[in-house]
Amino acid sequence: MCYGVPSVQRRTDELTPNGGCPSIYTAVNASCSCLSSGYSDTDTWEFHVVLRSGESNSSYPTTLTSSDVLAIDSIRTLLVPTNLTTLRIIGDSTYPQTISFVPQDQALPGSTLPIAAVEDGSIAITTVHLENIDMSSLTQSASTFLPSTTLNVTLRNCNMIKFGFDFFEGLDSVQYLDMSSNHLTAAYVQVDPVFLNDPVIVTNRLDHKLLKLGRCISKGGFGLVFIGEYKGRRVAVKKIRPDRSVTTAEIELFLKEIILMAVLYHPRIVEFIGVAWDNLRHLSAVTEYMDNGDLREVLHGFKQKGERLSWKSHKASISLHIAEALLYLHSRKPKVIHRDLKSKNVLLNMYLEAKLSDFGISRMRYLAETHMTAGVGTSFWIAPEVLLGQDYNEAADIFSFGVVLSEIDTDDYPYWNDKNTSNRGKIQEAEILSLVAEGKLRPSFSDDCPKAILNLADCCLQQDPLDRPSAAEIVVILERMIHASERCSSSLHSGAWSVTSSGDQHMG
Numbered sequence: 096m097c098y099g100v101p102s103v104q105r106r107t108d109e110l111t112p113n114g115g116c117p118s119i120y121t122a123v124n125a126s127c128s129c130l131s132s133g134y135s136d137t138d139t140w141e142f143h144v145v146l147r148s149g150e151s152n153s154s155y156p157t158t159l160t161s162s163d164v165l166a167i168d169s170i171r172t173l174l175v176p177t178n179l180t181t182l183r184i185i186g187d188s189t190y191p192q193t194i195s196f197v198p199q200d201q202a203l204p205g206s207t208l209p210i211a212a213v214e215d216g217s218i219a220i221t222t223v224h225l226e227n228i229d230m231s232s233l234t235q236s237a238s239t240f241l242p243s244t245t246l247n248v249t250l251r252n253c254n255m256i257k258f259g260f261d262f263f264e265g266l267d268s269v270q271y272l273d274m275s276s277n278h279l280t281a282a283y284v285q286v287d288p289v290f291l292n293d294p295v296i297v298t299n300r301l302d303h304k305l306l307k308l309g310r311c312i313s314k315g316g317f318g319l320v321f322i323g324e325y326k327g328r329r330v331a332v333k334k335i336r337p338d339r340s341v342t343t344a345e346i347e348l349f350l351k352e353i354i355l356m357a358v359l360y361h362p363r364i365v366e367f368i369g370v371a372w373d374n375l376r377h378l379s380a381v382t383e384y385m386d387n388g389d390l391r392e393v394l395h396g397f398k399q400k401g402e403r404l405s406w407k408s409h410k411a412s413i414s415l416h417i418a419e420a421l422l423y424l425h426s427r428k429p430k431v432i433h434r435d436l437k438s439k440n441v442l443l444n445m446y447l448e449a450k451l452s453d454f455g456i457s458r459m460r461y462l463a464e465t466h467m468t469a470g471v472g473t474s475f476w477i478a479p480e481v482l483l484g485q486d487y488n489e490a491a492d493i494f495s496f497g498v499v500l501s502e503i504d505t506d507d508y509p510y511w512n513d514k515n516t517s518n519r520g521k522i523q524e525a526e527i528l529s530l531v532a533e534g535k536l537r538p539s540f541s542d543d544c545p546k547a548i549l550n551l552a553d554c555c556l557q558q559d560p561l562d563r564p565s566a567a568e569i570v571v572i573l574e575r576m577i578h579a580s581e582r583c584s585s586s587l588h589s590g591a592w593s594v595t596s597s598g599d600q601h602m603g
Contacts, residue, residue, distance in 0.1 A: 100135055101142075101173060103128040103165050133161025140175065141183040144228075146192045172199035172209050177216040186227030191254040193229045196237070208237040218242045224249040234258045239265050252276040267303055267372075295357045296350070301325060301369035301381060308332060312388070317345065325381060330368055333380040346378075353380050355431070355454050363420035365442055365452040385442035385450065391502070393443050398506040406545050407580055409447050410503050414548075415573040416449035417441055421496060422566035424451075425489040432488065436495035437476040438502045474528055475509050479558055482532040490560035496569070497555030500548060501538035509538035534558035547576050 105126045134140055147166040159165065164187045175182070186192035198208050211220055220242045230253040233240070241248065243265040255277040263269075306325050313320035314336075323332040335349060356367040366383040387393050390413065397404050404410050417436075424431040433440075433454065440453040478494035480487045498509045510527050530536035537556050540549055551572055557563050564572075 101130045101140065103130070103159065103167060104171075128156050128159045130161065130163075131158040138178055139181040139183070140173075140179060141181075141185070143185050143187045144170075144192060144194060145187045146194055167194060169195040169197050170210075171197050173211045174199065174214055175211045175218070175220065177213055177219055179211075180219055181222040181224070182211060182220055183222075183224040184226075184228060185224070188227055191227050191229035191252060196233055196240075207239050208233070209242070210240055211242060218244055220244055222247040224251075225253055226251045227253070229254045231256055234262050237262060241266060243267065245269065247271040249273040250277070254278065293350075293354055295354045296370055299353075299357050299367070299369045301371040303371040303377070303379075306330075306332065306371050306379065306381065318349070322384060323381065325368065328368075329384045331365075331382050331384045333382070335378060349378065349380075352454050356380065356382070359424075359431075359454070361420065361423040363416050363423065363450050365450045382452070385452075386445040387443040387447060389439050390441040390443060390449065390499075391438040393447070394438065394502065394506040403506055404447075406504075406548065411548075411573060411577050411580070413441075413443070413447065413449045414500060414503060415570065415577065417451065417496065417499065418566055418569040418573055420449075420451035421489075421492055422570050425492070425566050430489055433492050433495075435476070436492050436499060438499055441499070474524075475511070475531075477528075478560070479532045479534060480560055482528055488560065489566070490563045493555050493563040493566065493569070494557075494560075496566075497552045497563075498538050500552045500555065501540055504540045504544045504548060510536070545576075547572075 141161065142165060143163075144165045144167055147168050170184065173182070186194070196208060196210065199212060210223065211218065221244055223241055223245050224247075226249065230250065234250075234253075234255050235257060240262055245266060246268055248266075248269060248271065251273055252275075255274065307323055309322035309324070311319050311321050312331070317336065319334050319336055321332045321334065323330045335346070353367075353370050357370075359367065365385065368381040368383065370378070370380055372378045394404070421433070421436075424433060431454070433451065435453060436451075440451065441449050442452050443449055474482070476495045476498045478487060478491040481491050501509050511524075527536060540552065551564075551569065554562070554564050555569070
């Protein structure tokens with residue numbers, strides 16, 4: 096600053112300093128123009144700038160006003176008063192001006208490059224507006240550029256292509272973001288502000304500073320899930336993968352998923368705790384932590400140890416829990432269709448109680464995840480009508496439930512399991528899906544699968560959606576089977592359950 100106001104500085108070996116600078120600058124042959132009008136006793140600084148031409152200019156005024164267009168090469172970190180709340184820098188051209196930003200303190204570590212700082216006290220800036228300034232390199236290399244107090248950010252027509260990991264570092268409370276008229280294709284580009292300002296998002300926002308991340312426990316084509324801790328409670332934290340370019344549509348789908356999760360309350364749905372972010376790149380959905388992970392891991396884990404779960408001990412109750420979750424979703428108004436039901440999206444707590452997870456991004460996943468572990472695509476759980484591109488309803492979830500029953504029974508992947516060891520990969524996968532769509536292939540079941548489960552799965556896997564049972568009917572069937580098992584446990588033996596076409600259960 097120049098006697099309490101900002102200044103334009105020029106260093107020259109040819110011209111005598113004009114005396115506008117404090118003596119510390121004059122001593123190094125710097126000439127200054129103090130911006131004496133429009134910058135004192137105000138909470139707003141606004142600069143209109145243009146890239147200085149290479150022509151020498153012997154005339155260098157000692158003072159300029161806020162109405163002058165400043166011809167400059169670079170902007171050094173601005174030392175601002177503690178009462179300044181708004182900072183605007185606008186290029187005086189329709190094209191982004193290639194003006195550099197340089198730190199006030201050359202000793203700052205790494206890529207640290209704050210746009211503004213205070214000498215004494217706390218910075219109070221809440222609004223930063225940059226327009227028509229070329230920031231193509233800056234956004235990819237600088238860190239802690241914006242004050243942590245910033246609430247409103249405008250970076251308009253700044254020739255931005257993408258962001259480095261740390262450009263938005265330290266921003267905890269952004270409420271408004273405008274990055275229009277740029278060339279961005281990566282995450283958080285032109286995300287509709289209505290999502291971040293949605294009452295559900297605002298109401299369920301958590302303090303990101305209190306959220307602690309541990310190890311990563313799950314990876315997908317779109318996101319990562321970490322063990323975390325929030326206010327002493329162990330939680331699961333779902334984040335967008337930082338190592339891939341994410342489209343605007345994917346970001347908005349993630350926000351839609353969060354909004355949906357926030358209004359789902361049921362013992363068989365993974366509890367939503369809140370949403371947190373320290374900057375727009377670190378958006379996190381926080382849910383309850385399920386100790387035993389997903390159903391697929393549990394089934395495979397017990398199988399590998401030679402201690403397979405039985406239908407009588409746990410498998411029937413796990414199936415019932417999934418059906419209860421579907422009943423809740425399908426009973427809501429409007430109905431919620433999960434669209435991505437599979438063992439990977441069923442989580443188990445320490446008591447092997449099942450809860451349904453992963454809402455709202457299944458359609459995106461069908462596009463993004465073309466192949467999964469052991470060559471199994473998520474499409475193996477999709478109902479025929481969905482594979483054929485036809486209209487579908489909640490009956491599509493029922494078909495997926497039938498496929499999950501085969502997973503629970505065999506402790507293995509559907510179609511691609513011990514009975515099918517082909518290594519033909521995607522070619523055979525396409526053939527399998529074609530047969531499923533035509534109703535010519537169903538997932539296999541074990542030889543000792545209870546007859547009642549086989550009958551229930553047969554109903555769920557019907558080609559015609561109208562022939563499949565509702566979630567309510569499935570719940571009733573499974574409840575009766577479990578109750579019958581409990582009443583007659585002393586006389587039951589493996590595979591003794593059966594179910595008649597009328598839905599009545601008996602042991603035979």
